[in-house]
Amino acid sequence: MKSKNSVIIYSPFYNLDLGRHVFPAQKYSLIYDRIKSDSKLKDIEIVAPDRANMEDLELVHTNSYLDDLFSYEHTFRTMYSELPLTRSIIDSFLFGVGGTIQAMKLAKDYNFCFNLGGGYHHSFPDKAEGFCYLNDVAIATKMYQLENPGKNVLIIDLDLHQGNGNSYIFQDDPSVFTYSMHQGNIYPKKEESTLDLSLEPGIKDKEYLKILDESLLNIKMKFKPDIIFYLAGADPYEYDSLGELKISMNGLKDRDRRIRDFSLECDVSTVIVTAGGYAKDPDDTVCIHYNSVKVFSE
Numbered sequence: 001m002k003s004k005n006s007v008i009i010y011s012p013f014y015n016l017d018l019g020r021h022v023f024p025a026q027k028y029s030l031i032y033d034r035i036k037s038d039s040k041l042k043d044i045e046i047v048a049p050d051r052a053n054m055e056d057l058e059l060v061h062t063n064s065y066l067d068d069l070f071s072y073e074h075t076f077r078t079m080y081s082e083l084p085l086t087r088s089i090i091d092s093f094l095f096g097v098g099g100t101i102q103a104m105k106l107a108k109d110y111n112f113c114f115n116l117g118g119g120y121h122h123s124f125p126d127k128a129e130g131f132c133y134l135n136d137v138a139i140a141t142k143m144y145q146l147e148n149p150g151k152n153v154l155i156i157d158l159d160l161h162q163g164n165g166n167s168y169i170f171q172d173d174p175s176v177f178t179y180s181m182h183q184g185n186i187y188p189k190k191e192e193s194t195l196d197l198s199l200e201p202g203i204k205d206k207e208y209l210k211i212l213d214e215s216l217l218n219i220k221m222k223f224k225p226d227i228i229f230y231l232a233g234a235d236p237y238e239y240d241s242l243g244e245l246k247i248s249m250n251g252l253k254d255r256d257r258r259i260r261d262f263s264l265e266c267d268v269s270t271v272i273v274t275a276g277g278y279a280k281d282p283d284d285t286v287c288i289h290y291n292s293v294k295v296f297s298e
Ligand SMILES: [Zn+2]
Pocket: 159, 160, 161, 233, 235, 275, 276, 277
């Protein structure tokens, strides 16, 4: 157990200017505003990250991909992104990655380090995918491994979509356990995680939480993590526009409580990132992420 409970990492540069888009790119500052206006969270520490630098990115990404990315060129490596390729958008990814790195570094002092950005789990070493140009959790994991040789990393990915980038990147690394619970019959093309739970459309809170409980128990018997990364996607939500899981807002709070309690039982620090969220009402997405912040700050 660490002496300090939780810290938030946030930069105003996380926001993207996409105009009308299924990805609510202004969500980061809206979550921040909700936190700032909550008197119960008034004492919580908020840290601003630096941009990730090229050396950080090279821990995961290939030089040829980074060359294409920073030339802002549409090539076979960048074209699978569903976002525009502009300097300001790549810059916001650099801050998001920097935030997850910062959270990982603060994990030695805090139980819960919550990056209000990050969770770009569809990004591969040599290509972009979905809404993901740079894989923050993979980069922070590689950096953690360099700074803490021989330690074990658990990546818990409860976003609606499989964390295919992380599953691929760590497929041959037994010191990284990738756990992804996701809707099975939608994007992306699946990679093999250490533990995949493929869910049917229509699943509701009770069954979802039961499967989560069973898998956490299963992981605990097999693997002893030294740090946990948790992708707390808001998109398993019942009114999400990209998915068909039927998890209520309260169900998602219960999900987060289970990860919080699991981390405390394992007695390790957890880095939380927001990942996806495409609720039909964008305020719901903001509310789900804000609820996550509260669960990990109680
Ligand atoms: Zn997602």
